[in-house]
Every structure is written in structure tokens, then in C-alpha cells.
Amino acid sequence: MKAIVRETYGPPEELQWGTADEPVIGDDDVLVQVVAAGVDQGVWHLVTGLPRAIRLAGFGVRKPKNAVPGMDVAGVVTAVGAHVTRFRAGDEVFGIGSSSYAEYAAVPAKNLVAKPANVPFTDAAAVPNSALAALQGLRKGDVQAGQRVLVIGAGGGVGSYAVQLAVAAGADVTGICSTAKTDFVRSLGADDVLDYTREQIIDGGRRYDLILDTGGNRKLRELRRALTSAGTLVIVGAEVGGWRQGIERQLVAMLLNPFIRQNLRSYVSGPNPADLQALADHLAAGTLRAPVDRTFPLAEAGAAIQYMRDGKAKGKVVLTV
Ligand SMILES: NC(=O)c1ccc[n+]([C@@H]2O[C@H](COP(=O)([O-])OP(=O)(O)OC[C@H]3O[C@@H](n4cnc5c(N)ncnc54)[C@H](OP(=O)(O)O)[C@@H]3O)[C@@H](O)[C@H]2O)c1
Numbered sequence: 001m002k003a004i005v006r007e008t009y010g011p012p013e014e015l016q017w018g019t020a021d022e023p024v025i026g027d028d029d030v031l032v033q034v035v036a037a038g039v040d041q042g043v044w045h046l047v048t049g050l051p052r053a054i055r056l057a058g059f060g061v062r063k064p065k066n067a068v069p070g071m072d073v074a075g076v077v078t079a080v081g082a083h084v085t086r087f088r089a090g091d092e093v094f095g096i097g098s099s100s101y102a103e104y105a106a107v108p109a110k111n112l113v114a115k116p117a118n119v120p121f122t123d124a125a126a127v128p129n130s131a132l133a134a135l136q137g138l139r140k141g142d143v144q145a146g147q148r149v150l151v152i153g154a155g156g157g158v159g160s161y162a163v164q165l166a167v168a169a170g171a172d173v174t175g176i177c178s179t180a181k182t183d184f185v186r187s188l189g190a191d192d193v194l195d196y197t198r199e200q201i202i203d204g205g206r207r208y209d210l211i212l213d214t215g216g217n218r219k220l221r222e223l224r225r226a227l228t229s230a231g232t233l234v235i236v237g238a239e240v241g242g243w244r245q246g247i248e249r250q251l252v253a254m255l256l257n258p259f260i261r262q263n264l265r266s267y268v269s270g271p272n273p274a275d276l277q278a279l280a281d282h283l284a285a286g287t288l289r290a291p292v293d294r295t296f297p298l299a300e301a302g303a304a305i306q307y308m309r310d311g312k313a314k315g316k317v318v319l320t321v
Contacts, residue, residue: 003068003102004301009049012305017298020068023099023106030087030109031079036125036295037100038072039304039317040157041239046071047305070101070301070319074115074124084109092117094124094280096132096271101301103321111271116284123283123290126316127161131279131288133236133269134161134212138169140267141210141234145170150208150226152201153215154190155181157308158236160291160315162212163188168287174208176201176216184314188291202226212236217246220253224262232263291315 003020025031045054047069055061074094077087086109087093095112097105115124137158143149149166153159154175166173167189175190178197185193194201196216207228217238227233235253240246253264282288293313296304298321308317 001103002298003099004070004298005067006047006064006069007067008063009047009055012044012047012302012309015047015069015302015305017301020099020102022104023102025079025081025106027081027083028109029081029106030077030084030093030112032073032075032093032097032105032107032112033078034073034075034100034103034105034298034321035121036074036321037070037298037319038074038125038128038130039301039308039319040072040129041237041308042129043069043071044305044309066099068099068102068105070099070105071096072125072128073097073100073105073107074121075105075321078104080109087112087114092121094121094128095276096128101298101319110273111276113273113276113280116280119280119283119290122292122295122318122320126290126292126318127279127283128271128276129269130157130316131161131165131290132271132275133158134165135275135279136267136269136272137212137234137236138162138165138210140265141212141232141263143169143171143210147171147209148207148228149173150176150211151190152176152211152213152218153236154185154188154193155314156214157313157316159212159214160185160188161288162214163190164288165282166210166212167191168282171210174206178311181314184291207231210234213238215239217249220249220256220264224260224264227262230261230263232265235264235266292318294318295320 097107155177
């Protein structure tokens, strides 16, 4: 089959459009004919092998274990493993696999849900990793109707879903982004949008019950000044470079948390069928939209990853097969 392939960790431009063996499915897997595949920061980390610590987490120490990269996937089931009863050939599905940048991908059935008929494959492929991170991050922050919520990085992959889901939860949402993304963030339903390149977003005046931080790596001290006295900060992550990837901020937050009234939290998101189904229901009902900025042909996966990495994407980037 045609696929994006690599032999070593390296920059996205080194990804090649080549061939790979069609995957063999296990008893609990589904073979999906890929129609669209999503791009997110997680893919960049697994393509580059950075920070190096992730290579020790089972992805391959010297070279990537999976020759074909890619996680988010939407497509059509062509075969199912012996234990799989939820799907059959012909079903349209979306979810999270481990080598989705190819014509076919073997995906654990538990990481897939049915794609709503009224949702295009390109939209469905833009959802899994980023929207799960947003949903689970807001849950970590115990978002409530009527709360004042600040989403930092509101124009990015996770942030653009977080704004919509927080609005749907009945919160009063402020989105933080750069100038080029302000109209986009407003279009997601944010009640207020602040451009961090033009104004001081943490000024000691505005206070929030919940801050979801997806970009900028601001100091904890600064973020706490923007929280109410019992407010909650949820650290999603930040692209800061270096081997630590800003992890020290999360460690300090964890150590400090028991001694202060504010809540400082972090988490690792993951596929969970109930959450994927909740997102599918939101998409079907139109209470959530997949903000697809741009699609690229699968053969141009390297360029697509770099486009996201350069901060150009308003929302999500998707590959089409
Ligand atoms: N904890 C978890 O389980 C989990 C799950 C998924 C992702 N993550 C991490 O969360 C982070 C966000 O992921 P993503 O996919 O949403 O990335 P993304 O699509 O690149 O979005 C990040 C956003 O941050 C904004 N940003 C950059 N510098 C900023 C600054 N100084 N102030 C405010 N905003 C700034 C960028 O927008 P502008 O152009 O407007 O600056 C960008 O839109 C990544 O580090 C990712 O690895 C963690």
C-alpha cells in the first residue's frame, strides 16, 4: 500500500511518500481504509523523536518502531479481528491508531467509534486527539455553567475545541490567541477574545474560575494572578523545546498544589470510547464543529506537519487519502 514512511527520527520534511506492507490485524483490531488522517503536535513529537525521553516510552529507542507515522484516523472498515463485534466491513469510523498515514491502518476497536453520517471524513479525522484533550482537560478542571473560563492557545488544535466545549457547558469563555486568529476564535463562540501580542492578558484585573493552558508556557506565578482565589489551572502543555518540554512547570504545580487554595492540575489525555462517543454525538448534533483550517494530500504529510508546527493553522490540519 502507499504510505508515508521513515526509517529514522527526523524533521517532517524527511518523511517520504513510499510503500509499506498492508497491516495485519490482531483479534481486537479493525482494518480501516483510511480516508482522512489528522495532524497534531503529538505526531510531530513521534516523527522527530523529541523530546528524546519519549523514545524510551515504547516508541523505539534508536529508530521509530512504527515505520508509518500518524494517529488520528477516519475511514471505512474493511475487516475486523475475531473478537470484534461492534464493527463490520463497510462501517464508517473514526478514532486513534498508531500508523494512520497510509492507505490502510490497523486500529484497536476500542479506540474507534462510528462516524456520524452527517460528518465528513475530513472533519472526523480532525477530532480525536485534540478534542479528547480538550474534553478531558475541561473535565479535569471541573468546568461548570456560569464560570469564567480562560483558554490560552484558543486558536490551536486543543484550544479551538476547548472554547467550543466550554461554551457548550455554559461557561463564559475568553480565548487568548495571536492577531491572525482572533476572528477565528470569535467564530468558535468565545464571549471575549484577547490578542496576547497586543495587550497584557494577565493584568491583575480580570480573574477566571478556570484556566486551560495550551500554549505560551507562562510562569505559574503569572497564571495564578489571573485565577480567582479558589480557581483552577489545568496545564495541557506547551511547545517549549529542550528535553524537559516544560515538564518542570507541571512538577512545581503538583508540589505546590497541596499548600494553596487554588487548584493546579495537569493530565495526560487518551482514547476512551465513552469520550469519543460523546464527541461524535456533539458533532452529529452540531454542538461541536471540527475547525479544519486546511487539508493536504497524504503524500504531503511533511508539509502539513510543518504548517501546523509553524503556528499557521487556525484549528486543525488534515491529510486526505
Ligand atoms: N496533556 C495532554 O494530554 C495533551 C494532549 C494534547 C496536546 N497536548 C499539548 O498541548 C499543547 C497544545 O497542543 P495543540 O495541539 O493545541 O497545539 P497547537 O495546535 O500548536 O496550538 C497551540 C496554540 O498555542 C498558541 N500559542 C503559542 N504561543 C503562545 C503564547 N505565548 N501565548 C498564547 N498562546 C500561544 C498558538 O497560537 P498563536 O498563533 O495564536 O500563538 C497555537 O495556536 C502542545 O504542547 C501539545 O503537545 C497535551
